[in-house]
Amino acid sequence: MQQRLFPLPHALAAVAVLACSAMGVSAQSLGLSNYQVTGNYALATLGGLGLEASAVTFARDRNSLFFVGDEGKGIVEISLAGATLGSMAFNWAGTASTNNDAEGLTYLGNGQFVVVDERPQRAYQFSYQAGGTVALGSTPYATISNYAPANIGIEGISYDARDGSFVTVKQDSDGNVARGPQEVRAGQMTFAQGGGSTSIPVLFDANLLGLASLSDVQTLSSVDRFFGTTAADNLLILSLDSKMLVEATRSGQIVSSLSIAGLTNQAIEGVTIDNLGNIYLVAEDSGTPNSRLFVLTTPVPEPETWAMMMGGLALLGWRARRRRG
Numbered sequence: 001m002q003q004r005l006f007p008l009p010h011a012l013a014a015v016a017v018l019a020c021s022a023m024g025v026s027a028q029s030l031g032l033s034n035y036q037v038t039g040n041y042a043l044a045t046l047g048g049l050g051l052e053a054s055a056v057t058f059a060r061d062r063n064s065l066f067f068v069g070d071e072g073k074g075i076v077e078i079s080l081a082g083a084t085l086g087s088m089a090f091n092w093a094g095t096a097s098t099n100n101d102a103e104g105l106t107y108l109g110n111g112q113f114v115v116v117d118e119r120p121q122r123a124y125q126f127s128y129q130a131g132g133t134v135a136l137g138s139t140p141y142a143t144i145s146n147y148a149p150a151n152i153g154i155e156g157i158s159y160d161a162r163d164g165s166f167v168t169v170k171q172d173s174d175g176n177v178a179r180g181p182q183e184v185r186a187g188q189m190t191f192a193q194g195g196g197s198t199s200i201p202v203l204f205d206a207n208l209l210g211l212a213s214l215s216d217v218q219t220l221s222s223v224d225r226f227f228g229t230t231a232a233d234n235l236l237i238l239s240l241d242s243k244m245l246v247e248a249t250r251s252g253q254i255v256s257s258l259s260i261a262g263l264t265n266q267a268i269e270g271v272t273i274d275n276l277g278n279i280y281l282v283a284e285d286s287g288t289p290n291s292r293l294f295v296l297t298t299p300v301p302e303p304e305t306w307a308m309m310m311g312g313l314a315l316l317g318w319r320a321r322r323r324r325g
Contacts, residue, residue, distance in 0.1 A: 041295075065080060112128075157217070
């Protein structure tokens with residue numbers, strides 16, 4: 001009797017799914033409950049520029065991280081283990097900013113960044129030059145929303161390279177309608193001198209998340225294993241007050257979550273993720289000598305996992321040769 005064989009591409013996909021399952025990872029979700037802290041690094045103070053780390057972003061083409069502090073003194077490039085690689089100062093003259101409150105940061109590629117001033121909800125686009133200074137008052141910008149300025153404004157921004165769109169989170173509501181509710185927004189922004197155009201409507205009712213605050217957001221389209229899957233549309237959202245990381249769909253459904261309550265007493269305000277799915281958190285100094293970088297990863301595959309993968313691939317090769325024969 002002739003043995004029925006699965007088509008080779010389908011079988012390869014089955015082996016990949018099996019291997020991902022054995023490694024505790026999935027092509028459908030981050031599976032946040034599988035993550036563990038594998039790195040904890042002090043960030044250099046750099047004369048105050050490296051204090052109060054409030055936002056972080058991954059630069060894939062540099063294989064490094066960049067962070068800003070909510071004192072708004074500048075941007076710092078660090079290695080994936082927290083070593084300082086360079087920095088650039090911010091000059092806020094001419095912005096009419098009241099607190100220079102840099103709370104959101106995202107990388108566009110090619111050395112281009114967007115930083116958000118929380119209270120006026122204004123996003124500035126600039127080019128990074130190590131050792132230089134960027135004059136934000138003459139930098140192209142866009143306004144995310146027009147609520148009255150308050151310390152519950154835009155806390156996070158993330159760029160989606162698939163279509164050039166952005167996702168933002170507004171921290172909270174204090175009951176004053178003029179200052180707006182807690183929000184998740186998504187859409188397009190055009191940056192221009194004197195203010196560009198914005199079409200970035202509310203994505204879903206943020207109350208669905210059940211979080212006391214929204215502190216940062218990261219799109220997951222940059223995670224390699226999510227390419228071509230629905231999981232690429234998911235969002236990674238950080239809540240300082242709830243001490244939680246949640247993975248949510250763009251309709252507000254929570255897919256996975258992780259408590260970070262026992263991680264540190266410092267205020268964790270920034271999150272980003274690299275192409276391999278490793279998560280990076282930054283925490284303000286909060287009375288301690290340094291801000292910190294925390295690295296969260298999924299467990300490394302055990303030797304038997306690799307053996308299973310290689311065995312499966314060998315079996316597929318044998319079947320393919322037999323079928324050709």
